[in-house]
Amino acid sequence: MRQAKQAREDLQNAHVDQRDALKEKLNSLGMQAATEFEAARQSVGGNDPNLPLLWTKLAAAYELGGRDDDAIKAYHRAIALKPDTASYYCELGAVFARQGKMEEAGNMYKKSAELDPPNAAGAWRNFGIVL
Secondary structure (H helix, E strand, C coil), X not given: CHHHHHHHHHHHHCCHHHXXXXXXXHHHHHHHHHHHHHHHHHHCCCCCCCHHHHXXXXXXXXXXXXXXXXXXXXXXXXXXXXXXXXXXXXXXXXXXXXXCCHHXXXXXXXXXXXXXXXXXXXXXXXXXXXX
């Protein structure tokens, strides 16, 4: 994940003629991380308290790998296991926003704000940024 995050940062700062190669590298690293998180997820029991965290890490890896639909499914799995975690909704909102699904994104940021009132401003700020 660290290598993928660095590749994403490199991509943001890259010259136009370097971006395609960096996108491929980012997708490859993201999918490598997704494969490893999927193996970890399968190795833990269904009652493991870390399972929601594994789902969110898998979702983040899917995002880096360019598989937003899979990331959405993984975030939904994490939310189903731990529906009171505001950050899961924020992360899911960002994926919806990237797909141009602003109504869904707004609903996720709203839910995050409702679950964590002291940090509601952060959720609304993130929604404002994606708008």
